[in-house]
Amino acid sequence: MVTSIESIDDPRVAHYAKLTEPELRCRIEPQQGLFIAESPVVIEAALDAACQPISLLTAQRHLHTTAAPILQRCPDIPVYTAADDVLQQLTGYALTRGVLCAMRRPQPQSVEQVCGDKGRVVVVDSVVNATNVGVIFRGAAALGMDAVVLAGGSCDPLNRRSVRVSMGGIFKIPWAVSTLPTPCLVGQLRDMGFTSVALALRPDALPVDSPELRSRQRLALLLGNEQYGLTDETIQAADFCAVIPMQNGMDSLNVAAAAAVAFWQLRLPPQF
Numbered sequence: 001m002v003t004s005i006e007s008i009d010d011p012r013v014a015h016y017a018k019l020t021e022p023e024l025r026c027r028i029e030p031q032q033g034l035f036i037a038e039s040p041v042v043i044e045a046a047l048d049a050a051c052q053p054i055s056l057l058t059a060q061r062h063l064h065t066t067a068a069p070i071l072q073r074c075p076d077i078p079v080y081t082a083a084d085d086v087l088q089q090l091t092g093y094a095l096t097r098g099v100l101c102a103m104r105r106p107q108p109q110s111v112e113q114v115c116g117d118k119g120r121v122v123v124v125d126s127v128v129n130a131t132n133v134g135v136i137f138r139g140a141a142a143l144g145m146d147a148v149v150l151a152g153g154s155c156d157p158l159n160r161r162s163v164r165v166s167m168g169g170i171f172k173i174p175w176a177v178s179t180l181p182t183p184c185l186v187g188q189l190r191d192m193g194f195t196s197v198a199l200a201l202r203p204d205a206l207p208v209d210s211p212e213l214r215s216r217q218r219l220a221l222l223l224g225n226e227q228y229g230l231t232d233e234t235i236q237a238a239d240f241c242a243v244i245p246m247q248n249g250m251d252s253l254n255v256a257a258a259a260a261v262a263f264w265q266l267r268l269p270p271q272f
Contacts (some may be wrong), residue, residue, distance in 0.1 A: 002063065005082040006091045013080055015102050016057050035158035042064050043101045044073075045168025053077050054102040059087055062098035070099060093214075104263040111149055111185070115175040117190060117267050118146035119218055123196075125187070125234060126152035126225040127255060133157055134165035135256035138221065141169035143260060144267030148175040149189075151182045152225075168171060178212045180247045182230075183237035186222070190239075194220040198230050198238035199262055201252060205243035213242060219266060225257055 005013055015034055036053060037043045047053065047070075055078040058067045063081060071079065115121050122145050127133055133155045140148055148157075155162060157170050178185045186196045195216045199208070206212060213219065222228035222238055235241060236251065244253065244261050 002079045002081060004060075005057075005080050005086060008086060012055075012078070013057060015054075016100055020224045028247075034102050035105055035163060037101045038099070038105055038164045038260070040070060040166045042097055042163060042166075042171075043070055043099060045171040046101070046103055046110055046163075047073055049106070049171035050105040051171065054104060055080060057082075057100040057102075059084060059088070059098055066098040069102070069147070073166075077252045094242065109174060109176045111176045111178050111188060112192070113178045114147040115149065115194070120144060120146045120266065121189065121194060121218075121220045122148045122263075123182070123185065123220055123222045123260070124148060124150045124154045125155045125222060125225060125230060126228075129226055130169045130254045131160070131162040131165050132226060132254070134162035134170070136259045137162070137166040137173065137175075139256065139260040139263050140171035141166075141172040143263035145173065145263055148173060149178050149185065149186050150175065151178045151180070164265075182234045186220070186234065186237040189220045192218075194218045195240070196222060196238040197240045197242050197256060198222045198235045200224070200230050200235050200241045201243060202235065202241045205241035206244040208244050209263050210242070213266055214241060217263065217268075221259075221262055221266060223255055226255055242264045255271075 016036065038047045053074045056067065056070065056074065057080045060081045060083065122140050124133065124136060135159060137148060150157065157175060163170055180188065189196060195218060197213055197219060199222060222230055222234060242262065244258055246252065
């Protein structure tokens with residue numbers, strides 16, 4: 001059923017406009033909150049991953065174009081439309097991609113569940129910027145990583161901006177949130193058979209394309225906070241440090257850019 005929304009105060013679209021990210025996570029569904037997926041590409045990826053849609057919000061002009069395939073897949077959910085000026089008030093920006101979908105958060109998985117049989121795991125430690133988390137997921141999904149573990153209070157990957165910039169990557173790779181201190185998480189992964197590599201600016205760091213690292217069958221790559229990097233305790237807990245060699249006086253890259261380089265260099269050869 002398609003319903004036209006005339007005002008941003010309509011309670012039926014409160015989760016698109018009125019709720020903060022923490023409220024989306026737990027206010028509406030204390031046991032299983034909501035997240036917002038934006039754009040047909042991202043929504044389709046979430047549906048492919050069996051995420052449950054709750055409602056759809058779209059510009060009227062998109063009902064029979066970009067939103068049509070999603071409506072075919074989700075014929076029983078409420079669909080809300082509005083004029084462009086109302087949508088911009090609802091979302092805070094021009095809805096250029098045409099479609100938003102409120103979805104239930106998937107059931108959380110444990111570190112053991114997502115890493116147990118994997119060869120390449122990414123540990124995202126204390127990365128708080130939503131864009132960086134989304135880009136890391138996009139790179140991990142595209143460049144041969146098998147799973148992501150978030151630690152140290154890293155940004156929720158189902159934050160609206162993270163979901164958007166990941167271009168669906170968050171739904172294409174398994175992930176878990178660890179509540180352990182990161183050095184203890186490194187120990188847990190070691191017990192599971194992983195060699196850990198801290199991406200850190202240390203004089204004893206190996207080049208990230210070192211054969212010593214590439215030859216490892218099970219590798220956990222540790223990425224640290226945007227400003228401070230990894231703690232000394234986490235680096236000491238790791239088996240190796242790795243660095244991306246820099247030129248022209250630059251000492252480092254943004255964490256999401258550095259992650260993409262490291263993913264490419266340390267990926268396992270594809271299996272044919």
